[in-house]
Amino acid sequence: xxxxxxxxxxxxxxxxxxxxxxxxxxxxxxxxxxxxxxxxxxxxxxxxxxxxxxxxxxxxxxxxxxxxxxxxxxxxxxxxxxxxxxxxxxxxxxxxxxxxxxxxxxxxxxxxxxxxxxxxxxxxxxxxxxxxxxxxxxxxxxxxxxxxxxxxxxxxxxxxxxxxxxxxxxxxxxxxxxxxxxxxxxxxxxxxxxxxxxxxxxxxxxxxxxxxxxxxxxxxxxxxxxxxxxxxxxxxxxxxxxxxxxxxxxxxxxxxxxxxxxxxxxxxxxxxxxxxxxxxxxxxxxxxxxxxxxxxxxxxxxxxxxxxxxxxxxxxxxxxxxxxxxxxxxxxxxxxxxxxxxxxxxxxxxxxxxxxxxx
Amino acid sequence: xxxxxxxxxxxxxxxxxxxxxxxxxxxxxxxxxxxxxxxxxxxxxxxxxxxxxxxxxxxxxxxxxxxxxxxxxxxxxxxxxxxxxxxxxxxxxxxxxxxxxxxxxxxxxxxxxxxxxxxxxxxxxxxxxxxxxxxxxxxxxxxxxxxxxxxxxxxxxxxxxxxxxxxxx
Numbered sequence: 001x002x003x004x005x006x007x008x009x010x011x012x013x014x015x016x017x018x019x020x021x022x023x024x025x026x027x028x029x030x031x032x033x034x035x036x037x038x039x040x041x042x043x044x045x046x047x048x049x050x051x052x053x054x055x056x057x058x059x060x061x062x063x064x065x066x067x068x069x070x071x072x073x074x075x076x077x078x079x080x081x082x083x084x085x086x087x088x089x090x091x092x093x094x095x096x097x098x099x100x101x102x103x104x105x106x107x108x109x110x111x112x113x114x115x116x117x118x119x120x121x122x123x124x125x126x127x128x129x130x131x132x133x134x135x136x137x138x139x140x141x142x143x144x145x146x147x148x149x150x151x152x153x154x155x156x157x158x159x160x161x162x163x164x165x166x167x168x169x170x171x172x173x174x175x176x177x178x179x180x181x182x183x184x185x186x187x188x189x190x191x192x193x194x195x196x197x198x199x200x201x202x203x204x205x206x207x208x209x210x211x212x213x214x215x216x217x218x219x220x221x222x223x224x225x226x227x228x229x230x231x232x233x234x235x236x237x238x239x240x241x242x243x244x245x246x247x248x249x250x251x252x253x254x255x256x257x258x259x260x261x262x263x264x265x266x267x268x269x270x271x272x273x274x275x276x277x278x279x280x281x282x283x284x285x286x287x288x289x290x291x292x293x294x295x296x297x298x299x300x301x302x303x304x305x306x307x308x309x310x311x312x313x314x315x316x317x318x319x320x321x322x323x324x325x326x327x328x329x330x331x332x333x334x335x336x337x338x339x340x341x342x343x344x345x346x347x348x349x350x351x352x353x354x355x356x357x358x359x
Numbered sequence: 360x361x362x363x364x365x366x367x368x369x370x371x372x373x374x375x376x377x378x379x380x381x382x383x384x385x386x387x388x389x390x391x392x393x394x395x396x397x398x399x400x401x402x403x404x405x406x407x408x409x410x411x412x413x414x415x416x417x418x419x420x421x422x423x424x425x426x427x428x429x430x431x432x433x434x435x436x437x438x439x440x441x442x443x444x445x446x447x448x449x450x451x452x453x454x455x456x457x458x459x460x461x462x463x464x465x466x467x468x469x470x471x472x473x474x475x476x477x478x479x480x481x482x483x484x485x486x487x488x489x490x491x492x493x494x495x496x497x498x499x500x501x502x503x504x505x506x507x508x509x510x511x512x513x514x515x516x517x518x519x520x521x522x523x524x525x526x527x528x
Contacts, residue, residue, distance in 0.1 A: 133478040135443030166470040192443040
């Protein structure tokens with residue numbers, strides 16, 4: 001009798017996590033990390049990467065300091081072969097000044113830099129450019145238009161829409177509806193800086209809708225392309241206690257008690273998620289690495305997949321990290337009907353790109 | 360000689376770049392063999408440009424449109440012209456003044472001019488600066504010691520069309 005009990009114990013231990021997961025309804029999938037190797041070619045190294053994106057088989061890196069976009073071809077799932085650099089430093093057509101974000105639509109790459117938006121084809125040929133004067137939080141290029149989350153305290157709407165030629169077409173996403181915020185609550189901070197902190201968001205598009213995801217308060221909203229709100233919700237509950245505490249602290253500082261910027265001279269970055277991408281029917285959220293309770297970076301990467309139609313959790317992905325790895329940007333691709341994640345890390349040795357595959 | 364002195368680079372006396380070292384050597388030679396220090400030249404050159412600027416007239420077609428004492432000409436050549444930058448904050452402060460005329464580089468499209476007006480709620484006129492203003496801009500840069508190309512200038516005229524105040528933002 002005793003012997004049978006001992007034989008069943010390992011089987012029981014194996015089944016237990018599966019049973020617990022199904023009871024909780026949480027589908028956590030472990031990720032396997034592979035470092036991408038960079039071919040040693042002239043011009044292939046980047047000093048500072050502000051954003052990354054995967055388009056088809058190409059891997060794009062925004063090299064902020066060198067004022068260019070690097071295009072790599074992904075080979076054998078773990079090698080990046082340098083193809084070309086797009087843009088060059090300067091102020092003329094085809095030149096870039098401190099590029100910060102990219103968005104690709106219909107084989108055209110839109111690059112946001114200090115001056116505005118520049119358009120290139122994926123072979124690096126410059127197409128057009130226009131200037132934008134409002135500060136920005138995020139932008140997305142979709143349906144041949146630029147949807148731009150603009151910092152402008154004198155305006156009621158957050159998202160401005162521009163044609164490829166730079167013509168301002170319309171605006172939407174009422175700021176008061178997104179976050180009911182009183183500008184006087186934060187002391188010593190200009191209204192523009194306060195807006196930048198409060199409306200910090202990620203804009204995504206699937207060509208039919210625009211998705212706005214607020215990093216600080218976890219609010220999400222879905223708009224039709226002309227700007228009509230069709231759905232709203234929150235993503236804080238998808239994450240753990242840590243993110244709940246961050247959202248609570250953000251509410252206290254920016255909406256309830258107030259915040260004295262003159263005292264600290266810094267804006268606390270208590271973000272729910274660090275980056276977000278949309279692919280297929282899912283929105284993928286890269287959880288922010290900052291552990292609010294322990295005041296340190298977590299050695300864990302966590303990605304949540306939510307349904308773009310309902311904002312409900314579909315699956316969670318997790319992997320452990322080594323201590324010095326700090327991530328801040330990622331991209332998603334679909335391989336063999338499964339999502340794979342490319343994550344940009346800032347390590348002591350420099351920037352590294354890792355590929356995370358569901359195991 | 361003025362340019363030679365201007366090009367000196369005391370920050371890099373031991374620079375590995377031969378050009379920088381050469382400039383430094385020339386400036387050193389000049390300082391020690393002409394009996395003058397470089398700053399005398401520098402101040403002289405700076406004052407000269409500022410002095411000349413006081414006698415330069417702004418084009419009549421600009422100043423005639425101002426009409427009031429609080430009128431000004433603003434040269435928007437800066438790259439950091441965004442709502443969240445210091446230059447943007449300055450723009451918000453002055454944008455309500457109808458008597459300000461804004462000059463933008465000739466490569467601004469009509470959409471970009473409208474974007475500019477919309478962002479800062481500018482009440483004044485926005486026009487392309489034209490080539491005439493380029494010489495004036497060079498002189499203002501020398502007077503104000505602006506080395507980069509990314510600054511904006513607020514010019515307040517006196518006696519109709521002479522430049523009185525220059526503010527860099």
